[in-house]
Ligand code: ZN
């Protein structure tokens with residue numbers, strides 16, 4: 646019988662030949678048992694301790710940063726807990742193991758801001774969990790550095806469109822400025838760019854933004870292919886809408902349909918704020934005043 650028939654008919658063929666060739670059957674049976682054992686071991690593997698998984702979980706706040714370099718030595722229960730927490734946040738089945746759905750979610754382009762900051766103690770905090778907001782309703786913004794692959798006019802339009810959506814849902818008004826100091830600085834940057842979170846080239850982290858306490862700047866990875874009204878590349882309006890949510894004090898949401906969910910799910914011509922986002926911005930704006938925020942001290946020195 647030809648080899649391809651063997652492959653196609655699998656176990657049934659092995660049983661047939663076994664009647665005439667017991668040694669061959671023994672060999673195939675052993676092989677088959679080894680295969681089954683390996684298959685079961687792979688299926689039961691609690692969590693892969695590969696470097697990329699540890700880096701991802703650590704980077705987005707699910708695993709203590711000191712564990713990211715301890716490949717193979719992270720206690721199973723700690724890792725299982727971190728994966729479960731990520732799965733819960735991402736709204737997928739909570740299995741505690743790196744199943745295909747989890748691997749897929751981790752491969753999606755996303756916002757670079759951490760989903761949780763529980764391990765931030767003792768580190769320089771870039772993002773806060775809560776309690777910061779702008780205490781003026783009219784906020785100025787300025788694009789200090791433009792992307793290389795999009796016309797300035799289009800960038801201005803798409804960012805203004807994103808801010809308009811937030812102003813429609815809140816009491817904030819946004820004013821573009823082209824010189825001088827502003828509340829919100831916008832920059833398209835590559836790799837390291839004067840904060841502690843260098844960009845990572847195409848894919849991965851698309852952008853990140855600072856909460857109001859840290860002046861609300863928004864940074865976009867200039868190695869992404871920024872587009873508008875296209876399935877190609879990464880839609881600037883959609884990512885900007887998300888990042889300006891951080892700028893105004895919103896954290897990541899585990900509501901799948903929310904703009905503040907951290908994952909980029911592709912171009913959506915009807916992309917708009919979810920009720921969860923609207924509830925969030927309204928809760929922030931109606932929060933009691935805790936302290937004054939000073940006008941940020943941004944200069945035009947790095948303008949291209
Ligand atoms: Zn984000």
Ligand code: CA
Nearest residue numbers: 846848850866
């Ligand atoms: Ca990137």
